[in-house]
Amino acid sequence: MAKVFIYPSTSLILSDMVARYGHTPLSSATAIRERIQTAGFESTPLQITPEEPKKGLKWAAVEVPSGVRGRMALYGPMIEQCEAAIIIDDADLAFGCMGCARTNELITFLVRQKDIPKLDLYYPKNEEEGVKFVAAIKRFLTGLGGGK
């Protein structure tokens, strides 16, 4: 059972597909859950404390905005522990402000730098593309081996 990083990391479809074919999806929900279930100082809504931008220094330089470094404290550890990755390019839902957009660029850059199996896709726009999309993901995940 491989740990598969998904991008967009909130994707329902990718999270489902990875779990469906027996692997563990690394999504933002698990990183957020870890924070909101840890006691500390109140920092609503996501329990992202001032400590997070400091942790983010491992993946982004000090002159990078704290918004990016704070987000990297969530995604950086997942990128480090992932054994494979599925990336959807040009996803309409993966847009945002400077913090989100630059973090997204850094995430895809770091994942592409890593020497692991990667699958790049677009969201399907019709049924024919849907079949190819699912088949490509199934082939990729089956090829990783060890699926549950």
Added chain:
Amino acid sequence: MTDYTPALVGSVTKYVVVESFDVTPADLAARAYEISQGAMIKETCFGLVINGQAEEVDRIVAELRSVDPDHIFIKDRGFPPGDTRRCRANLGGARPGFHGMEYEMTVIPYVSHGLEVLRENDETSIPAPENPLARKALDISRLRKIIETEES
């Protein structure tokens, strides 16, 4: 700063999203209540939110998925059901994160079709989709021509 004491520590929350002509969230909720042994289940417009111990939640979602495997989708959620930091009942407007799901709901019918087709076909016989990395960037000479056309 005030101290933060987390609730439901060690529990897992999962979304069960249903996009089916045959199964409604109410059907799934009834089934989930039947088989649940202490998990918290909340019915929503798009499906269910289930919170409990990991083994219990996994058992319930596996059972629910078998009701209509090609049209039921599951993903993790960070917050428990009804958390005041996320629930729209407290915030007003759509729940943060709903818009991403709303977008993917427009794509899910194609994915469901793909899952149905793959039940009867081998995935190796289906051609690969377009590779985003193979898409060429705008050629510099083409860009120059566009600029010159605009300027003239």
